[in-house]
Amino acid sequence: MIRMTLDEIAAITSGHLVNADPAVTVTGSVEYDTRRLGPGALFVAFAGERVDGHDFAEAAVAAGAVGVLGTRDTGRPGIVVDDPLKALAALAAVVVRRLPELTIVGLTGSSGKTTTKDYIGQLLERLGETVAPAGSLNNELGFPYTVLKATPETRFLVLEMGARGIGHIRHLAEVAAPRIGVVLNVGAAHIGEFGSVEGTAQAKGELVEALGADGVAVLNADDPLVAAMAARTGARVVLVGESAAATVRAADVTLDERGRAAYTLLTPAGSAPVRLAVTGRHQVGNTLAAAAVALEAGMTPAAVAAALGEAGIVSGRRMDVFDTAEGVTVIDDSYNANPSSTAAALRALAALGAGRRTTAVLGYMAELGAFETSGHEEVGRLAAELGVDRLIAVADNAAPILDGAATVPAWQGEAVRAADQAAAVAVLRGDLRPGDVVLVKGSRYRTWEVADALRANAAQQEVSP
Numbered sequence: 001m002i003r004m005t006l007d008e009i010a011a012i013t014s015g016h017l018v019n020a021d022p023a024v025t026v027t028g029s030v031e032y033d034t035r036r037l038g039p040g041a042l043f044v045a046f047a048g049e050r051v052d053g054h055d056f057a058e059a060a061v062a063a064g065a066v067g068v069l070g071t072r073d074t075g076r077p078g079i080v081v082d083d084p085l086k087a088l089a090a091l092a093a094v095v096v097r098r099l100p101e102l103t104i105v106g107l108t109g110s111s112g113k114t115t116t117k118d119y120i121g122q123l124l125e126r127l128g129e130t131v132a133p134a135g136s137l138n139n140e141l142g143f144p145y146t147v148l149k150a151t152p153e154t155r156f157l158v159l160e161m162g163a164r165g166i167g168h169i170r171h172l173a174e175v176a177a178p179r180i181g182v183v184l185n186v187g188a189a190h191i192g193e194f195g196s197v198e199g200t201a202q203a204k205g206e207l208v209e210a211l212g213a214d215g216v217a218v219l220n221a222d223d224p225l226v227a228a229m230a231a232r233t234g235a236r237v238v239l240v241g242e243s244a245a246a247t248v249r250a251a252d253v254t255l256d257e258r259g260r261a262a263y264t265l266l267t268p269a270g271s272a273p274v275r276l277a278v279t280g281r282h283q284v285g286n287t288l289a290a291a292a293v294a295l296e297a298g299m300t301p302a303a304v305a306a307a308l309g310e311a312g313i314v315s316g317r318r319m320d321v322f323d324t325a326e327g328v329t330v331i332d333d334s335y336n337a338n339p340s341s342t343a344a345a346l347r348a349l350a351a352l353g354a355g356r357r358t359t360a361v362l363g364y365m366a367e368l369g370a371f372e373t374s375g376h377e378e379v380g381r382l383a384a385e386l387g388v389d390r391l392i393a394v395a396d397n398a399a400p401i402l403d404g405a406a407t408v409p410a411w412q413g414e415a416v417r418a419a420d421q422a423a424a425v426a427v428l429r430g431d432l433r434p435g436d437v438v439l440v441k442g443s444r445y446r447t448w449e450v451a452d453a454l455r456a457n458a459a460q461q462e463v464s465p
Contacts, residue, residue, distance in 0.1 A: 001030050001042070001148045002095055006067050009042070010079045012094050013069070013087035020077035024066050030091070030148040032141075037063035044084050045070030085140060089175045092144035096176045099150055104176055105293055108161040108169060108204050109184025109220075111341035112286045113138060116184060118314035119290035120158050123307045127297055128155030134315045136335075138162035140171070147176045156297065163203040164367075173210035180296055181207045181235070182218040182289050186225040187340030201225040211235035218292045220285060221246040238296070240288040248292040250274075250284050258321070259352035265305050267295060272305035277312055279321045279331065280348035287311070317448055319348065324457045327434030329353075332455070334440045334448035337365045339375045343382055345441050350386040353437035359390040361424050361450050363442020364397040373400050380404025384411035392416045394424050394447055421449040428454065 007022035009015075027040030034056050037043060043060035045053030045068055057074035068078035069087060081087040096102065105120060107113055114136045121132025131149045136142070138160030150157050159176060163169045186201045208217040208229050215235035220226040222241035230237045240248045250263040259279040265272050265288075276283055290311075291304045299307070313320050317335035324330065329352065333345045342365065349358055360383050368375040380401035383391055385408055393401045393416070402415040418424035428438065428450070440451040 001026060001028075001091075002098055002151055003027055006077070006079060009067075009069070009091060013079060013081050013090050015069070015079040015081035015087065018073045018078050018080055019075065020067060020079070024077065026066055028064065028066075030088070030145065031065075032145070034060050034063055037065050039064040041065045043068045044088060045074070046084055047071065088141070088144040088148070092147035093175050095148060095150060099152065099154065102150060102154060103156050103180070103297065104178045105156065105158045105180045105182065106161050106173065106176075106178030106207055106210075107159070107182035107184065107289070108138075108163065108207050109182075109226075110187035110200060110204075111338060111344065112184050112282070113160045113162070114315045114335075115283070115313075115318050116182070116286040116289050117158050117160050119287055119308070119311050120182075120293050121156075122311045122314070123290055123294040123299065123304065124156040124158065124297055126303070126307055127294075127299065129153050130156040130158065132156075132158035136160060136162070136315070140168075143172045144175055161207055163206075166199075166203050167206070169203060169206040170210065173207065177210055177212070178207070179212070179214070180216045180218065180293055181211050181233075182293060183207060183220065183226045183229055184286070184289055185220055185223045185340065187338060197225065201229070205229045205232050208233035208235065216296050218289055218296075220289070222285065238292050240292045241285060246288075248288055248295065250288055253281070253284055255281060255351050257352075259348050265291060265301055265308075267291075267301050269295065270301045272301040274305045275309050277309060278319060279352060280319050280344060281351060282344035282348070283319070317451070319345070321352075322455060322458050324432075324454055326432065326457065328432050328454070329356075329437045330451060330454045330458075331437070331439045332448070332451035334363075334442055334451050335444065337363065337441050337443045337447075338368075339365065339378055342379045342441050345439055346379070346383050346386055346388065349388065349437060349439040357389045357433070357436045358387075358439070359392065359428070359432075359436065360388050360439045360441070361392045361394060361418075361428070361447070362398055362401050362439075363394040363445050363447035366443040366445070376400035377404030377407070380406075381408055384408035384413060387411075388413055390414040390416065392418050392424050392427060394418050394442065394450070395420060395445070398442075421446055424450050425453040 026042045030042045032044040043065040057068045057076045124130045217235045221239035221243040239246045249266040253263040262275040320332040381404040384405040
């Protein structure tokens, strides 16, 4: 964060100082996890259902924090506010105003946000200091937390913008308004909250509505709901995709034996060959969005292509491909799941596993609301249509995946219902053989334990790259 005195922070957050010298300056980061604290930091204490951050005030000061921002006096130097979350947002908004040379990139979409954010960060860091932390920091806490990582030396700030309802992205944009806004896709993620994909599109489009006339809206030309958002912004529009209508386009897409895409990058400034080091054809669209942002920032097509060829996985459990000592290839995409992202992962499994035995270990997909059963069945049907050899549904709430697969008469694969993660691991260990390819995917319900059990026997972790 930029340097601020405790007195300044108190004024910005409408708080009052306790046990503190007003002139003491925060010179380090703003953290809500004491394990990340260092000298000069500001510790934000949240009172959670199971853990109360205020109880860690003494440990925070011992770790180097010069103040504690929370809702009560902890007996340590601090600032007492009504709502720490609102205080963080207010502080982030001021930081942005004090960094007028900062270029802010905001991106949203039903799937691929974190991976694309990571690509954008890896490209932009070649032009200057860039803040694009690993992980999914895209909500009302993670968003301002990321903003507060910016310093006077930061040139680019890349922000994920998530939404669980109408108005959420609008609120985030009020905290830190992007100059470049990216919308990747509109799918069934959080459809339980939005009620329809059209409702999701309405929420995601709040990003382009927040752009100024001097801004740039990067929109997926291959997704009609996203392309239609061009009418909702006064910013300049750059379409990306494989469509002939795209300004930044991929042509002649091919996949290698590892499921990694190569394509020709076509732009108004010229073309260049791209060979990705990450698995999955869906990475073409993600990397095109990153390319468009980098081109807007001043990179040449050749430089973009070279950087994309070296870009890898930054945030864990997202299309992380590795081989076990027994010669089994594992795709760990277990961080989260929705029907759209699971479909992309299944297609990657089919491509990488061509001519090999394939297994998909699929867990529950959350937040589908009334579409819960049909969403899982849809995924099962696709797996069967793609010819996945074995489907393992983890726990009863994922069982409709198997029901969906059963609706495909031509499918001759094996359907397995595993009671939990341990049962799924037992099935795999019972008969995996060299050359098999296994996908692990689920909605943060510990499905990653299956991938970790296989990773324990990894010969080498072949992360892409």
